[in-house]
Amino acid sequence: GVHYTAVVEPQEYDEYAKVLNPDWLLVTPHRDKGLTATRNFIWDHARDQGYSKFWTMDDNIREIHRFNNNGFVPVRTSAPFRVIEDFADRYVNVPVVGMQYFMFCMRKKKSPPYDINKRVYSNMLIDTDFRDPRGKPYRNECYYNDDTDLCIRILKDGNCTILFNAFLIDKEQTMKMAGGMSPHYAGGGRWHFAEE
Numbered sequence: 001g002v003h004y005t006a007v008v009e010p011q012e013y014d015e016y017a018k019v020l021n022p023d024w025l026l027v028t029p030h031r032d033k034g035l036t037a038t039r040n041f042i043w044d045h046a047r048d049q050g051y052s053k054f055w056t057m058d059d060n061i062r063e064i065h066r067f068n069n070n071g072f073v074p075v076r077t078s079a080p081f082r083v084i085e086d087f088a089d090r091y092v093n094v095p096v097v098g099m100q101y102f103m104f105c106m107r108k109k110k111s112p113p114y115d116i117n118k119r120v121y122s123n124m125l126i127d128t129d130f131r132d133p134r135g136k137p138y139r140n141e142c143y144y145n146d147d148t149d150l151c152i153r154i155l156k157d158g159n160c161t162i163l164f165n166a167f168l169i170d171k172e173q174t175m176k177m178a179g180g181m182s183p184h185y186a187g188g189g190r191w192h193f194a195e196e
Contacts (some may be wrong), residue, residue: 002078006059008025009033025055040139047128050178053082053088058122060172067105067168080167081125087114088125093159095130095138096151098123102168118163119151122171134158 008016016025028041035109039056046054064080065072080099088097098120105111124147138154140146147157151161 004057007038007045009038017169024037024165036140036143036145043126043128043139046126052130053085053125053127056124056126058171060073061122061169062172064099065102065168065169065170067102067111067165070107072102072168075167084125084164084167088162091160094162095127095154095159096120097125097162097164099164099169101169102170105165105168113166114164115161116162117155117160118162119148121147122163123169130159139151 003024005024005026006020007028008033009028010032010176013025013027022073025044028038030037030041042056048075064075065160066075067073075193084097100115101121107132126161129137132153141153142148155159
């Protein structure tokens with residue numbers, strides 16, 4: 001029941017349009033440039049649309065869970081997004097917020113509702129125009145692990161990230177699900193910085 005936009009490269013459009021409402025698809029201007037270029041396109045698109053923050057979610061997330069009283073309860077509403085957005089809006093130095101992977105919150109082990117200054121993967125609420133101390137807008141830079149690199153740069157610059165344990169994503173393991181990006185990452189060994 002949550003409206004979303006699926007961002008696809010042009011060569012993937014027809015396959016996605018078979019199973020999703022075509023009005024919910026946004027096609028990138030590039031082909032075969034990898035996840036970093038696509039994430040930066042999403043970032044720029046959100047900024048150009050006037051959004052102060054935006055969510056970016058990987059396409060291999062099955063569910064969102066509420067982790068409470070030692071149990072994982074599937075959530076079927078937009079409540080986790082609203083709660084996290086409201087929480088993040090309280091702070092001016094938190095440009096990235098997200099939900100922990102469900103496999104990292106163990107039952108019978110106490111976890112706080114959120115952790116500060118941890119890496120956020122696969123689902124990020126991002127402050128669209130947050131800038132580094134030199135005034136340069138943050139963007140994803142690395143070909144691999146761009147989300148890790150982004151979090152490290154944010155922390156190194158003296159800002160914070162928030163990783164929620166109260167809400168968790170149930171995500172397929174990386175490289176377990178075939179998709180449009182698999183050929184880019186299957187070869188390994190390639191590392192470069194994204195184009196400006």
